[in-house]
Amino acid sequence: MKKMIVCQSCAAEFDAALVRCPYCGTGYAPAEEKEYMGRLEEIRTELEGHKGDGDKSLRKGVGSLSRTVLVIAVICILFLLGGYFFSHLEEQKKSEQAKAEFLRNQGIIMQEDSER
Numbered sequence: 001m002k003k004m005i006v007c008q009s010c011a012a013e014f015d016a017a018l019v020r021c022p023y024c025g026t027g028y029a030p031a032e033e034k035e036y037m038g039r040l041e042e043i044r045t046e047l048e049g050h051k052g053d054g055d056k057s058l059r060k061g062v063g064s065l066s067r068t069v070l071v072i073a074v075i076c077i078l079f080l081l082g083g084y085f086f087s088h089l090e091e092q093k094k095s096e097q098a099k100a101e102f103l104r105n106q107g108i109i110m111q112e113d114s115e116r
């Protein structure tokens with residue numbers, strides 16, 4: 001059932017949802033307030049929608065940021081692995097050189113021995 005109000009100007013009864021008296025046009029404050037609040041609510045809902053957009057773009061930014069961090073992390077890991085691999089290779093080369101030198105020295109010693 002509709003709430004009815006009595007107009008303060010002409011004493012006519014009308015729907016409380018109406019902003020103005022349909023008979024004399026006098027503004028009815030509570031209804032006007034209700035309409036105003038409704039508009040505020042609309043604005044608030046619209047703002048919340050925009051806030052959602054902001055969150056989305058923020059999330060997108062965080063996503064690209066984390067992707068960048070991930071790429072940097074992968075590059076760091078590759079560098080570390082590469083450095084480890086190359087240092088290992090270097091060590092292997094050195095040990096091979098040492099071995100070759102050792103063999104050469106032994107050969108010289110052996111040659112010296114055979115010369116005697």
Ligand SMILES: [Zn+2]
Pocket residue numbers: 007008009010011012021022023024025026
């Ligand atoms: Zn009226």
